[in-house]
Amino acid sequence: MWNGISQQLGDALGREFTIIEKRRISGGDIHQAFVIADEHARVFVKINDKPRLALFEQEALALTRLAQSREIRVPEVLHYGTTAEHAFLALEYLELESASASQWYEFGQQLARLHRSQTQAEYGFDDDNFIGTTEQPNRWQRNWAQFFAEQRIGWQLKLAEEKGFQLGDLNRWVDACASALQGHQPKASLLHGDLWRGNLGFCQGEPVLFDPASYYGDRETDLAMSELFSRFPGDFYKGYDAEWPLDPGYVRRRPIYQLYHLLNHLNLFGGSYLQQCQQQLQEQFCGQ
Template sequence: MWKSVSQVLADQFGAYYSIKEKDKVHTGEMHESWLIDDGIQPVFVKTNDKTYRSMFRAEADQIELLSKTHIIDLPKVYGVGCSQNHSFLLLEALQLATPSPEEFAEFGIALAKLHQIKGLEGYGLDFDTWLGSVYQPNEWRTNWATFFADQRIGWQLQICKERGINFGNIEEIVAVVAARLAKHKPTPALLHGNLWIENCGSFNHKIYCYDPACYWGDRECDLAFTELFEPFPDEFYENYHLTYPLAEDYIERKPIYQLYYLLNFSHRFKGHYVELTKRFLELIL
């Protein structure tokens, strides 16, 4: 695999990349991660078996999609590739630190500006993505209520059921969610889609985001996830609202949008997430 990695990096940097150091770093939920160095340019490497190439390609495409806005910061993509048995994603190696409240304040402005980008009239994306380890369909729809109810809540409920977690009648829950959102017609915004404290870090006094799950949808979804587990500092929300104010009834939709992430965490990690999801469902239903 490492010979294939060196070749992709040689194409990227214009000179052969001879790996002199190779250190395994924190392993996430499903991929192995490495930090490699040729003495000049360190590179962060995600690896898995060959079947994961499409997931790595989608992640690279999303990072590049967000980076092209020149609004929020993400690691550079150096390439995606395969060897005989493995696939890999090559990213800029950043020594990330915990962001300060001041950095979050600037990030609040940046995210608001990202959400103001004009897109198409529909909701979805030209390709499907993943939320963590789970496939996320992004078929284009013109109706936000049905998009979110079907492709977000219904999809996650079905995966939960297949993995032995039953939250109730899927059709009924989907219908309630669609009804709750029926009058809400948000302007489609380009979403990071997986925006929580674990996917943000500070480098050179700026916040960098990673592990996106992009699509064009309601900007409130990004905000709702930032508030779910460990909310961002107050300065972030203050600057976001000053730049692009949220509607007062956002508070009514927030638990519906947070439910999507809770369902995802329920079948990935089980435990207390299942009980928390049940409480949210009681509020929504």
């Protein structure tokens, strides 16, 4: 496997890449992660089974789109491909470090500039992609309420039902979600799509984003995810608001947007999230 990776990486870089160092590192729940190096540079490599290549293709596409914005740093995509039995993604290696309050503030500003400057006329993305290993549909739509109700909440509910989780009348919840968001037609901003602490860091004083699940949608969904599991430091939100203040209605929409990620965790990790999803559906949509 490693011979194949080094050869392909060398072809992509335009020079020979002979691995002189290789170590496995913590890389999340989905992929194996390694740092490899030749005499010139270190490279971060994700590895999975060969049929998982589509995950790496879509991750590379989203990272490239984020990089093109020039608003916030992401690791450079060096190459992705397959060996006899594995798929892999090779990225620029970044040494991450702790951040100061001012750096979190700057991160908030940069994210707001990304959201404001990178927009589309419709909601969606060029291709369907993935959030974790869950397929994420991105068919272009003009109506935000319908897009989020059908392609986010409805899709996750359908997957949960197929896995045997009892969440009630799916059509009722989809209609209630569309009703709750009706009239909210925000800019279709380029999103990270899975913005929690595990998918960001700081390198040489700069904020860095990675592991995106990007699409064009309501910027508030990124902010909602940032508050779901382990809220970012307050300076991040101060920086964001200084650059592009949030609408007061965000507080009402936030739990609806967080529900998407709770349902995805239910589908990825199982029943420990079932009660929370049931409760959130009742609280947000009961009586709609």
